[in-house]
Amino acid sequence: MNAQSYDPGRTALMLGELRLPTIGRLWAQLAERADKEGWPAGRFLAALLEHELAERGKRRIERHRAESKLDPTKTLASFDFAEVPMLSKAHVMALASGDSWLEKGATILIFGPPGVGKSHVGCGIGHALIDAGYRVLYMRTSELVQRLQAARQSLQLPQTLAKLDRYDLLILDDLSYVRRDQAETSVLFELIAERYERRSILITANQPFSGWDHVFPDPGMTVAAIDRLVHHSTIFELNKVESYRGKQAARQQKIQRDNNKRQRQSSGDNDNHHQEPQP
Known part of the structure; x- marks a missing residue:
C-alpha cells in the first residue's frame, strides 16, 4: 500500500474485522507519536500489540469475576487477619497465588462456627486467583446440589459436570447445611469424585468431618468423600475465636453511636449559641 492509496477508514474497518478494538482506538494516536519521535516500525507494532493484549487481559478478568458469583466486597484486602490469629496470612496469600496446588487438583477445607470469616477467606482467595488468570465459581453447596x-x-x-470442569476452583460454601433427608445428595459425591486430583475445590463448613454423616446418603459414601477431600488438602480450623462478623457489626454500631453523639452535641451547641439572652 503506497502513501497515495492509504485510507484511514479502511484501516479502521480491517481492524474491526480482525477484532482488534484497542488497536483500532489507539493506532492513530500512537502513529502520530511514532512519526514525531522516529520510532522504528517494530517498536510501533510492538506498542500496539502490548496495548491490545493488556486490554484483552483486563476484559477477561472482568468476565471471569462476573461469572464467578463472588461477593465483590469479600477480598483478602478487606479481611482483618488480626481478628483471626490462628489463620496464617502468609499461608493464605501463598494459596491465593494458585500455581502448584491448583495444578494437582488439591483441596482447601475451612472449618469453624458461623461468623468467623470462612466465606470471606474463601471468596478472597477466589478473587486473588481470578486476578492471577484462573477461573473460579462460588456457590452455596445446597444450591449446587439442587442444580x-x-x-x-x-x-x-x-454434561453439567463437564461445564463445571471449566473452572479451576469451585468454592462450595456452607456444606454443613446440606441434609440428605431433604433430597438425594449422592450427586455431591459424584462431583467430588469427578474433580479428584484434577480440579480443585474449596469447602467451608460449620461442622468437622464427624458431623458430615447427615450430608451423604450412607456412611460408606461419607468416608469415601472425606478420603478424597483430605488427600492433597490444606485445612484451616477457625475455632475458639469470637465471631468476626459480630465484631465487625459491633464496631459499626460504635461508630454510628459516636457519630450520633457528636451530632447531638453539635446541635446542642448551636442551640445555645443562638439562644436569646435573658433580660
Missing part, C-alpha cells in the same frame, strides 16, 4: 439433582433428573449430569 446437580435437576441435571440428573433430565439425564444431563455428565
